[in-house]
Amino acid sequence: MSFTQAIFEALESLNGNKMRSGLTVLGIVIGVAAVIAMLAVGNGAQASITGSISSIGTNLLFVFSGSADGPPGGPGSGRSGNNDRPLTLSDADALKDPFAAPSVELVAPAIQGNGTLTFAGENSTTTISGVTPDYAIVRNMELAEGEFINQEHILGRMSVVILGPESAIAIFGHADGVVGETIRIEGQPFRVIGVTVAKGGGAFGSEDNAAYIPFTTAQARLIKRGVRDEVDVIFIQAVSAEAVPSASEEVSNIIRQRHRTPIGIDDFTVFTQQDFLSTFATITGVLTIFLGGIAGISLLVGGIGIMNIMLVSVTERTREIGLRKALGARKKDILLQFLTESSLLSLIGGVIGIMFGWLIAFVVGKVATATGNNFTPIVGTDAIILSTSFSAIIGLFFGIYPASRAANLEPVEALRYE
Amino acid sequence: MDWVIEAHNLTKTYMMGEFEVQALRNVSFNIERGEMVSIMGPSGSGKSTMMNTLGCLDRPTSGEYILDGESVSEMNDDQLASVRNRKVGFVFQSFNLLSRLTALGNVELPLRYAGITEGRRERAQAALEAVGLKDRMTHRPYELSGGQQQRVAVARSLVNNPAIIMADEPTGNLDSKVGKEIMNLLLALNKERGTTLIIVTHDPNIAEQTQRVIRLRDGELDLDVTAEDKGRKK
Ligand SMILES: Nc1ncnc2c1ncn2[C@@H]1O[C@H](COP(=O)(O)OP(=O)(O)O)[C@@H](O)[C@H]1O
Ligand SMILES: [Mg+2]
Numbered sequence: 001m002s003f004t005q006a007i008f009e010a011l012e013s014l015n016g017n018k019m020r021s022g023l024t025v026l027g028i029v030i031g032v033a034a035v036i037a038m039l040a041v042g043n044g045a046q047a048s049i050t051g052s053i054s055s056i057g058t059n060l061l062f063v064f065s066g067s068a069d070g071p072p073g074g075p076g077s078g079r080s081g082n083n084d085r086p087l088t089l090s091d092a093d094a095l096k097d098p099f100a101a102p103s104v105e106l107v108a109p110a111i112q113g114n115g116t117l118t119f120a121g122e123n124s125t126t127t128i129s130g131v132t133p134d135y136a137i138v139r140n141m142e143l144a145e146g147e148f149i150n151q152e153h154i155l156g157r158m159s160v161v162i163l164g165p166e167s168a169i170a171i172f173g174h175a176d177g178v179v180g181e182t183i184r185i186e187g188q189p190f191r192v193i194g195v196t197v198a199k200g201g202g203a204f205g206s207e208d209n210a211a212y213i214p215f216t217t218a219q220a221r222l223i224k225r226g227v228r229d230e231v232d233v234i235f236i237q238a239v240s241a242e243a244v245p246s247a248s249e250e251v252s253n254i255i256r257q258r259h260r261t262p263i264g265i266d267d268f269t270v271f272t273q274q275d276f277l278s279t280f281a282t283i284t285g286v287l288t289i290f291l292g293g294i295a296g297i298s299l300l301v302g303g304i305g306i307m308n309i310m311l312v313s314v315t316e317r318t319r320e321i322g323l324r325k326a327l328g329a330r331k332k333d334i335l336l337q338f339l340t341e342s343s344l345l346s347l348i349g350g351v352i353g354i355m356f357g358w359l360i361a362f363v364v365g366k367v368a369t370a371t372g373n374n375f376t377p378i379v380g381t382d383a384i385i386l387s388t389s390f391s392a393i394i395g396l397f398f399g400i401y402p403a404s405r406a407a408n409l410e411p412v413e414a415l416r417y418e
Numbered sequence: 419m420d421w422v423i424e425a426h427n428l429t430k431t432y433m434m435g436e437f438e439v440q441a442l443r444n445v446s447f448n449i450e451r452g453e454m455v456s457i458m459g460p461s462g463s464g465k466s467t468m469m470n471t472l473g474c475l476d477r478p479t480s481g482e483y484i485l486d487g488e489s490v491s492e493m494n495d496d497q498l499a500s501v502r503n504r505k506v507g508f509v510f511q512s513f514n515l516l517s518r519l520t521a522l523g524n525v526e527l528p529l530r531y532a533g534i535t536e537g538r539r540e541r542a543q544a545a546l547e548a549v550g551l552k553d554r555m556t557h558r559p560y561e562l563s564g565g566q567q568q569r570v571a572v573a574r575s576l577v578n579n580p581a582i583i584m585a586d587e588p589t590g591n592l593d594s595k596v597g598k599e600i601m602n603l604l605l606a607l608n609k610e611r612g613t614t615l616i617i618v619t620h621d622p623n624i625a626e627q628t629q630r631v632i633r634l635r636d637g638e639l640d641l642d643v644t645a646e647d648k649g650r651k652k
Contacts, residue, residue, distance in 0.1 A: 330495075330496045331499075412475050
C-alpha cells in the first residue's frame, strides 16, 4: 500500500473516533505549546537583557575596588571593608597614560551615593553621581535639553546638576523646560543645566532616575569618602570593541603596579561589557533550557498518552487486523498503518501546538508591554523545527510498540478474537 | 489432472499446556480446479483448522500443501500473506466488514494490498455488480442487511480473481431464506467463473448442493464422497 493511501486511511480511522483522537492530540498540543512558549520567553528575556547591556556602550570597561570573582554588586557598592586599597583619582589619571595604556581611549572616574532632591516641596531620592565631562561620552549619554558638565564646572566646583528624565518628572512633574531652575540636593542649592534622554531600564537599574553633578563638587560637598580622592568606579572606554581585552590587560597592569599587589591577589576588579554579556547569556541560557526541559516533560507525557491510546486501539481492532491479514496485508502494511496513525496524531498536535504556543508568547509579550516591561518573546524557527520534529519522533517512538504488536498478531488468533 | 489443492499427510498439533491436541491427523486429498466441495463434521472435528490451513492463514505442523502449484508449507509470514492475497478469497460466518468503509471500500481492500491502484474502483464496482449490489456501493455495513453484508463479503472474496474461495459457515448468521440466496450466489459464481469453492458447513442441505463432500472426524478424513459416488448411491 502506498504512503498517501496509508495517510488517507489513518485520517479516516482517526476521524472515526473524534473524541478520543482529539483528547490524545490535546496532550501533544499542550506539550508543544509549552515548549514553544517557554523557549520564546527564554529567548526574549535573553534578547532584552543583552540589548540593555549593549545599550551601556560596546567599548566599556569598569574598574571596581575589591577583589571579587564576580561583579561586586555593581558600582556604588563601595569597598568590602578589608585591606584593599581604594581606587583614587590618581589611579584614574594613571590610566590616561597613552604609552602604558594605548588601548584606553577615555577614563571617567565617578563617585556615587544616594541623595534627596527637593523642588517646591516635592521630594525624590535618587542616585547622585559625581562625574567628569568624559562620563557622557563613555556612557553614551545624550541630553534632551541643556548641556553636560564641562571642565569649568569641575574646576569651579560649581553647584550644577544634570537630571535623568524620571527624576525631573518626580520633582517638577515634567522633564522639559526645567533647565535654569534651582533645586536642592540634600538641602544645598543646585542649578539644573541639563536633562538626559530617556533610556529605559538597564542592567544597573534605571539610568533615567539619576542626578549627575561635577566630580569635584560631589567630593567636596556631598559624598564623603574615607580616603582623599577616593573614587567608587572608573569607567573606561577602549579605542574599539576589539581592543577591550587588551585595554583590560593594560588597566590591570597599571593598577597592580600602583597598588603593589602580587599577581593573582588583586585588590580591584576589571569588568568588561563582554563579561556581563556572557554572564547573562549563561544565566538566561540555563533558564531557557530549564523551562524548555519542563515543557519537554509535558510533551513526553503527551507521547505516553499516544502510546496508551494506540495500545487500546490495537486491542479493539484485533479482528480488523486479522481480517486485513487474511486479505493479504503483510507485517509492514499493518506496521505502517498504525505508525501513520500515531505520527499523524502527534504531528497534528504539533502544528496546533505551535500556533497555540505562538499565541501564548504573543499574549505574554502584550502583557509585558502593557505593564511597562520592554520584553518581547521570540518564537524562533529553531524552536518550531525542534518541537515539530520532536513531536513527530514522539509519535513514531511511542507508536512503534503498539504498531509492532499489531503487526505480529497471528491472523488466525486475531480473526477469532471477540 | 489440474489440481488446485494437493494436501499430503497434513497434520496440525496444538499444545494446550502439557497436552497435545491433534486438530488434523494425516489428512490427504486433492481438489480439482473448478470443483465445489463441502467440508463437514461435528463440532471440534477440525473443520476450521482445515480451512485455515487451506486458506494459508496458518501452516500445518507437518505434511505438504500445494496451492495452485505453490508449495505453501515452508513459506514465511509475508509470503503467506501474498499467497492469500493472490489466490484465496475468504467469506466468514460473521461477514467481517470494516464498518468505517463503504461497501466499495471494503471490496477494494484486497486490491489495495495487492498494490493495484489503476482500475481498482472499477474492479470493485464490477464485483459488487456481480453479487447484485449495484445500487448499494456507497453504503456502509451498518446501512445494509445481513444478507447484503454477506454479498459484499462475497464480492470482496472474488475481486482478486482468486484460485479458490473459502467460506466458513457463510450462512451461519443468516436466516434460511437469505442463507439460500447466498448459497445460490456462490453456486452461480462457481458455475459462471469456474472458481473453486470450499464451504465449511454442518447443514446437510448445503452439502447436498455441492459435488463433493469431505467429512472429518477427530481430525481425520472420515469420508470423501464425490459426485460419481453420489450418483452411484442413487
Ligand atoms: N488455537 C488453538 N489452540 C488449541 N487448540 C485448538 C486451537 N484451535 C483449535 N483447537 C482444537 O483443535 C480441534 C479442532 O478445532 P476446530 O478446527 O476449530 O474444529 P471445528 O471448526 O470443526 O469445530 C478442537 O479440539 C479445538 O479445541
Ligand atoms: Mg469451526
